[in-house]
Amino acid sequence: MKTSGHRSIVDYPARFAEYHPSKSALVSDGVDWSYDELNRRVHRTALWLTEGLGLERGDRVAVLAMNHPVLFELLFACIRSGLVLAPLNYRLAPRELDAVLALSGPGVLLADETFHGVACSLDYSQRHLVHSLEQLLEAPEDARQFTGMGAQAEEPVV
Numbered sequence: 001m002k003t004s005g006h007r008s009i010v011d012y013p014a015r016f017a018e019y020h021p022s023k024s025a026l027v028s029d030g031v032d033w034s035y036d037e038l039n040r041r042v043h044r045t046a047l048w049l050t051e052g053l054g055l056e057r058g059d060r061v062a063v064l065a066m067n068h069p070v071l072f073e074l075l076f077a078c079i080r081s082g083l084v085l086a087p088l089n090y091r092l093a094p095r096e097l098d099a100v101l102a103l104s105g106p107g108v109l110l111a112d113e114t115f116h117g118v119a120c121s122l123d124y125s126q127r128h129l130v131h132s133l134e135q136l137l138e139a140p141e142d143a144r145q146f147t148g149m150g151a152q153a154e155e156p157v158v
Contacts, residue, residue, distance in 0.1 A: 012076070013025070013035065013038050013039040013042045013076050013080075014039050016035040016039075017034075017035040017036045017038070017039035017040075020035050021034060021035055021036035022034050022035075022036065023035055025037070025038040026038060026069050026072055028068075028069045029068065029069060031069040033069070038072070038073065038076075041073045041136075042073055042076040042077045042080060043077075043080075045073055045074060045077035045136060046077040046078075046080045046081045048077075049061065049077060049078070049081055049083060049108070050081050050083075053107070053108055054107075055081070055083055055107045055108065056082075056107075057081070057082035057083070058082065058083070058084065059083050059084070059106070059107035059108075060083070060084045060085075060086045060104050060105060060106040060107060061074070061078055061083050061084065061085050061086060061106060061107065061108055061110065062086045062087075062088055062101060062104060062106035062108070062109045062110070062124075063085065063086070063087050063088065063109075063110045063111070063133065064088045064090055064097070064109065064110070064111040064112070064115045064118065064119050065087075065090070065110070065111060065112035065114070065115060065133050066090065066112060066114055066115075068112065068133070070133055070134075070136050071087075073136065074110070074133075074136070086104050086106055088100060088101075090114075090115055094118060094121060094122055097118070097122055098122050098123045098124065101122065101123075101124040102123075102124075106124075108128065108129070108131060109122075109124055109125070109128060109130050109131070110130075110131045110132070110133045110136075111130055111131070111132065111133060112132075112133040112134060113132070113133075113134050116130065116132060
């Protein structure tokens, strides 16, 4: 997407993958992704969010997690898909998280392993699946192969 001859943030992963595919894009917590790998991951995650979960432009993607490199993948996937990333403050009490979720109305809630239990205990999880953020790290290239990941409050965390 171009605006007034300037590239926007949505172009960054693809643009740098084109010009510097093997250079490191993100190095942190045992992750060393090249620009090409980041771009492929962003594309796959964008497909999972839109085709796999059925989210549409303007829908919100709530995330309850500590800082992690996969959040960059998720951020760019949301931008590329026209979705809105809604990070939640993990320091909030469950009652406060429920209030934030009720106000923001996300189409999906993603939680990392640290907060997956909390996420599954929220009122939101009684009506929607809570998806594990860690599964994005190990997900297959084809987004359609991991469309069913998620757990409701009464199911064990996978």
